[in-house]
Amino acid sequence: MQFEKILDEVGGFGLYQKVMCFSMIPFTTGLCGMVYYVQLIVLSVPDFRCAFPKTSTLSIPNAHTLSTTNSSTNAATVSSVYTGMSYNMSTGNDTEIFFHSTCHYPAEGADGAEIPCTDWVFDDVNMLPTLSTENLWVCENAWRPYTIMTMFWVGNVVGALSMGLVSDRFGRRPALLVCCLLYGTAGVASAFVSNFYAFLVLRMLVGSVHHTLPHLSFVIVLEFCSSSRRVVPLFVVTMIYTVASMLATVLAYSIWGWRTLVVITAAPALAIVFIYHWIPESASWQLTQGKIEEATTKLHHIASVNGKNLSRENISKIIAKATNNVELVSNKKDSEINNQHDDSSYTNTKLLSVLLTYPILRRRIIIVMIIWMLGCMCYYGHAQNTANMGKHLLLNYFLGAAAEIPSWATPFLIERFGRKPPLFAVFLLSGVAGIVYCGLVGVVNVSAVGLIGRLAVSAVYCITLQYGPEVFPTVVRGQGVAMAETLAGIAILLSPAIGYLEEYYNGLPLLVFGLLGCIAAGLTLLLPETKGISLPNTPEEAENITPSN
Template structure:
């Protein structure tokens, strides 16, 4: 007997599962807040060199503030003062209209910087002067955080299978909360970077444990629904981040604010059940029966103990254990599995890298960063809804390839739109953001349908790892703007297009029977003529 048969007896999507989903989706709101927190805590407002040391008591005394800047700082082509250079001494001749300071010698800022905080509040960058030659430090914070997420995915994935989903979830809550709040009180960049790494490490456990718990308490037919709900919790958290960042101006308090829901999550953890499927795999039959009886009671179904005996659960235990005797090596042992593994890894890298390069680049469109971030997050709602219609209309493969190719097209178009046309640039960028989110949503469903049941969890773990690599690379790609302003956009566009073309090599899974074993992959796959598969995907 399969575990899904027992779930049907106690109801595979009743009040018990809905309550569990609610309890697990609430802390998931914290995940996008920390993933995209760098957009606000490292934002650098307009700045220029501090010229107070140039005034030796008379040189600038009789000049207006605008004239003092004019004789002390070189200017850009648009007439604004340069951010990272100054004249070694006041150039009073520049006050005459026929003088040109383009060829005058300059030096790096000697006495720090002056920041324009009239519009944007002080940030981590302004507090520790992470500008000019130290600008890359603030940008690498994103990579440091995502490296923590990547390491955490590997370790918490093991802990989740070794010690259970519920226990691992509590550890993740506590680790994330402790290190996130501690980072708000860091007194140096080095300490903050280490604490951000550890915060990412802890949050990865929340991502893994909540997803697995939700999936293992519902049957196959409801898993796509669960993925939609999980995606909506991400979008809600992403939208809330823009509002919280606007209201909470201090970057340290912002970190504490977006972490606060984890305190509620720790309290609600006491009502979260362990995965009965995992308990059976580990031979803890009586504990599995306890949670299944609780599920039946909440869903107003007869208790499992009155229908099934412990011997029946033990048979399920053996069946589940047999399905778990697979490892990551089985993803590359056979030719077709190797091909699927390689292609899906490339696609996931491209999806994640493209999504985060767009999400982390919210300046330069003429709107303030709060409004841009909110619009970027809000566009994900219709994107998630529309993509699920198209998935059943044109298929998974065309959706995966099409969303990536169109995302690359939006980035390509924006390369040629002048900076002055900020409204048009913003609209194209928002469209690209929605398409990149649609690509992410498609990837989750397509991957779960491509790989066979016996290695599906391993496959999702592998693609999660490749996506974390793409996420970690994204902040580094954006740093290439310092080399050439268009270089980052060209690279992101190329990645989206190439990975979109690679996605065409994946098999179509619309109305195709889900593979159960590796032999189903290596042999011909058959079309399922009944409506059960289609219904299970909706």
């Protein structure tokens, strides 16, 4: 189906598409950026120390900057036997040494004996009180925040696949409604529970639609845009996610309360109830499903908004002309449209069927899956490395998000040079940066090298988001993106395990991510170029994208 020709007639990037692009994408992507960063903040554990018994013989300078979990704890003093280990007597500076995240303190009068801490003092000057500090999730309970984050991504793996099936079977619009309602309801509810397991289940539900929500709205907008303007939605996604992530840290600093922060960032998702009427269904998807009347009505409305003087009859003729050489599913009342194949050719098309039937497309889809997976793994791996820039956690999060601002240029680069060459270049750059970082860490200051790697993988993520959906045909695009997101979720689950290699050698995690980046760069060369090519609607069209492109 030459849907691109239909868009040329009704307007491929007129007022209608601009309104969609600058309203739907900021709504969903902005939500997800804030919710995810708020979750990181809520589960963060600032520097801490044992809350020692009130047997101190030495006052601690700047004691007003310290706080305790329980009011009964004396934050201004520490046990005298422990003071010599934590307090710098020569400089009088306890700021850097005092909060050293210990789980035991020496027993007075016992050589080498230690007593387990039962209460802790947290540095709440540089970080607001969080769920983790409120529930003392440190030391023997330090696994709890990690488990919540892990189950969040487990939910993402399960939800991405199921929502992809819903998207291709029932449409992009209903799937978006389900995602928003679940995202908002579970997100708000998690602010009102204190039980670990209840919070875990609710965040798992939030995670089940976390990636699907912004990607679904992106796909809706993408399917309405002509090939020459498909990078505009990508630019909006890139920009909004960065701004939303930075805004989350600003809100955290301003509100200084994790429950309120969770509510005000999750609740806007429920606004879908009021705006659902104005969210369009993908006309391209409607045509591939035989919903000719609905697609004609939608395209006529688009033409009207874009200032195109086309009657409904003209739209019908344009659709008939664009689809007369394609396997288009038609309802019986639309049987006047010329079809060369059976009416049910593409209804309920399954991704597995496409993979088994079309060998060239199968190879490309598998490569896209691997690249998507490696891109996400490397992105989150580099992000973990930039999180340890100092003691001020909110500032770390803010700077980590701000480091992605240069990646806003990515859409313009892929519009100028295509998708494949820039993706190869940034994958390779991230790989080389990771390898160099590993080789030089401990010898010279390699912060700049790490930052270059972070910028490169940010660009990788942006290009993959654009490149992947352009390879999938419309009839399985939702399932394809969902499967890619499922693999990405699995990769993200593995990312913290790779990050744990830092316990053995500081540069080892980035060495692994660097090598993976180089492998992904090589795989990129096996994909076709999709710049300037109409989005394929059928497997045949996707199969016939020439390798030389």
